[in-house]
Amino acid sequence: MIKLPFLPSNPVSRLRVAGLGLGLKVLPFPVPVSFVGVDSSLTLCREIAATGIKKLTLVTDGPLVKLGVVAPLIETLRAAGLKVDVFDKIEPDPGYEMIEDGVARLRSFGAEAVLAVGGGSSIDGAKSMVACYANDCSPSDLIGLFKVRKSGIPFYAVPTTAGTGSEVTIAAVVTDKAAGQKHAVIDFKLVPKMVALDPALMVGLPPHITAATGMDALTHAVEAYISTIANAETDRMALAATASIVRYLPTAFKDGKNMEARERMALASFNAGLAFTRSGVGYVHAIAHQLGGLYHVPHGLANAILLPYVLDFSLEDCAHRLAELARCAGLEKGSMDDHALAEKFIAHIRLMNKRMGIPTTIEKLRREDFDTIVSRALAEAHGTYAIPRYMTREDAFALLDSLLPH
Ligand SMILES: NC(=O)c1ccc[n+]([C@@H]2O[C@H](COP(=O)([O-])OP(=O)(O)OC[C@H]3O[C@@H](n4cnc5c(N)ncnc54)[C@H](O)[C@@H]3O)[C@@H](O)[C@H]2O)c1
Ligand SMILES: [Fe+2]
Incomplete structure (x- = not known):
């Protein structure tokens, strides 16, 4: 040919x-304010408290809770006067049902902000939860380019893997478990306000x-x-x-x-x-x-x-x-x-x-x-x-x- x-x-x-x-x-691509270095995640927690927020949902997965990775962050947030609800049901490659469970938790707790602590699954799961909570919709409604109409409550992230870069991207990957298919939600509104790159959380x-x-x-x-x-x-x-x-x-x-x-x-x-x-x-x-x-x-x-x-x-x-x-x-x-x-x-x-x-x-x-x-x-x-x-x-x-x- x-x-x-x-x-x-x-x-x-x-x-x-x-x-x-x-x-x-x-x-204009939003870029989060970032804190870098050992214990920067604790600095981030204090900065979140300083914004005046009173009720925060921390989104993570079970293994990270068991490993004690999130405990110092919860302690720091509580010591600064915040009420913290821990949603630790994130599964690898977050699916629609789990995200909807998370949205229900944000609603019943009356969350004023969300902090994701974990790998790409926790950060993406939290991104979708915040977007669905704000727009009163299902995760699948947001698949594609720029479908997130309203910005959600303030969102912060602490990656515990050095891989996905989700803490800075305009994407959240969601999985349709029934169809065995992954989809991307892409929107500027998904980028966190502040992040911490804390190597101390990655040693394990x-x-x-x-x-x-x-x-x-x-x-x-x-x-x-x-x-x-x-x-x-x-x-x-x-x-x-x-x-x-x-x-x-x-x-x-x-x-x-x-x-x-x-x-x-x-x-x-x-x-x-x-x-x-x-x-x-x-x-x-x-x-x-x-x-x-x-x-x-x-x-x-x-x-x-x-x-x-x-x-x-x-x-x-x-x-x-x-x-x-x-x-x-x-x-x-x-x-x-x-x-x-x-x-x-x-x-x-x-x-x-x-x-x-x-x-x-x-x-x-x-x-x-x-x-x-x-x-x-x-x-x-x-x-x-x-x-x-x-x-x-x-x-x-x-x-x-x-x-x-x-
Ligand atoms: N939004 C984006 O821009 C973007 C980009 C690339 C990938 N992704 C998505 O991110 C997901 C993958 O994220 P991932 O690779 O970070 O893995 P992950 O979040 O699924 O975590 C993998 C495993 O590592 C464990 N883990 C995480 N941090 C740990 C730590 N510090 N110590 C001990 N164990 C720890 C978790 O508990 C989990 O069992 C996929 O769904 C992928 O599609 C998103
Ligand atoms: Fe990737």
């Missing part, structure tokens, strides 16, 4: 994405979750950097995040108590979040969302496994961008051309995965689901994500083939 060099392979999708990109460039994060969530952050940085609507600002954030993750994730994985590595990872995740919330993600996320929805593969793990395969596919149309990422990560030795350096970057991602025990295939993947996965992933990506090289259905089938367990 003749390939026309001057015509993009998927012109309608590209036009729509370019339009979205222009819009996103001129719209087990190595396998450190690895998967850290690779989620790397995926955000890489997909934001190779996005066709990336700009100088998103580039700066994506490069900074990539350099930190390549350098500090291996240390955070090996020595979870290393406070410097934990703090650098928290900042990298925040920066990667700032980058991708402006220039978008790509096929890694589009496919990972289907693996999460259908098989409950943790988000970061799915991304980590997919990232090198999708980059192999994308390489020919973004070698110079991947080469820049390799340079900023310190991978260039001597003089190398862009293509060779881009390949080295992808090889380094595979090496990072291997050293952290991340597999190269998806254990639960089944060929009979390929059609559903490919249809949903391409529907999510095309026309929404600013992808450097478009996939056909056949390309996507071939990629999934290489992910089947041997």
Whole structure:
């Protein structure tokens, strides 16, 4: 088949994405006030109390309560005179029913503010709860772009994983558990007012979750950097995040108590979040969302496994961008051309995965689901994500083939 060099392979999708990109460039993205460092989460609690709020709902998950991660925050809030209701029913990949239970709790308690403490699931669950509470609607009503009419009660977040960047993004991922499908709610009103990046809360994060969530952050940085609507600002954030993750994730994985590595990872995740919330993600996320929805593969793990395969596919149309990422990560030795350096970057991602025990295939993947996965992933990506090289259905089938367990 003749390939026309001057015509993009998927012109309608590209036009729509370019339009979205222009819009996103001129719209003012809210950025939360952020406190950084050991015990910054306690500073945030005191700042929340200083706003005059009297009743706060803390949204988290059961394991974090059991680990004692949230106790110092609750004590600090109560010592400052706040009434605190703890909703600890967050499940991985928050579903509609759980979010509705949370909204009922906000209503019965009469919450005046919400503080999410946890990973992306707790922060996204809380974002949806606040939006549904304000707009008196169901989580599914808000799926899509800019459907949140009214701003909710003040919302604050403390991430306890360094991965999703949800503390700074305009997105909340919600899962339709019955259909096995994840959806995104996207709105400026979801961004928290204030956040704390507190490495002390991350020291107990087990190595396998450190690895998967850290690779989620790397995926955000890489997909934001190779996005066709990336700009100088998103580039700066994506490069900074990539350099930190390549350098500090291996240390955070090996020595979870290393406070410097934990703090650098928290900042990298925040920066990667700032980058991708402006220039978008790509096929890694589009496919990972289907693996999460259908098989409950943790988000970061799915991304980590997919990232090198999708980059192999994308390489020919973004070698110079991947080469820049390799340079900023310190991978260039001597003089190398862009293509060779881009390949080295992808090889380094595979090496990072291997050293952290991340597999190269998806254990639960089944060929009979390929059609559903490919249809949903391409529907999510095309026309929404600013992808450097478009996939056909056949390309996507071939990629999934290489992910089947041997
Ligand atoms: N809103 C966004 O912009 C965005 C971006 C990427 C991903 N996501 C979504 O975020 C979710 C995934 O979030 P995640 O990867 O942070 O995982 P998660 O929130 O599901 O948490 C994973 C596990 O780690 C545990 N954990 C969290 N912090 C811990 C700590 N400090 N110590 C010990 N255990 C801890 C939790 O209890 C849980 O069992 C997915 O639903 C994904 O789709 C959202
Ligand atoms: Fe992600």
